Amino acid sequence: MFERFAAWVSHATGRPLAFAMAVLLVVVWALSGPIFGYNDTWQLIINTSTTVLTFWMVFVLQHTQNKDTKAMELKLDELIRKLEGADDRLVGIEDAAEDTLDELKQDEIRSATTGR
DSSP: OHHHHHHHHHHHHTSHHHHHHHHHHHHHHHHTTTTTTTOHHHHHHHHHHHHHHHHHHHHHHHHHHHHHHHHHHHHHHHHHHHSTTOOGGGTTGGGSOHHHHHHHHHHHHHHHHHTO
């Protein structure tokens, strides 16, 4: 259920209409300042609203990004496995330790400079 919700939210909030609505909401809030005398409650409304929405969106967007990254990694792994001459050590490399990644990067640099 969360996955469908996250996909829908990510899609919906990435549209120009969502941005326009957010801008409109802030403009309406700003224009209402004189009506409420720019008091603390008036400021608290926008601060609390944006904080809560940002907090929720971090989780929704992180979930969507994780899913997209995983799909891309799987596609790249498939290409590596099917490409003749490709280095099979790179399949699943996203789970390797940092020092392993550094070693492989140095290997790639050496291969590039020697032409192999």
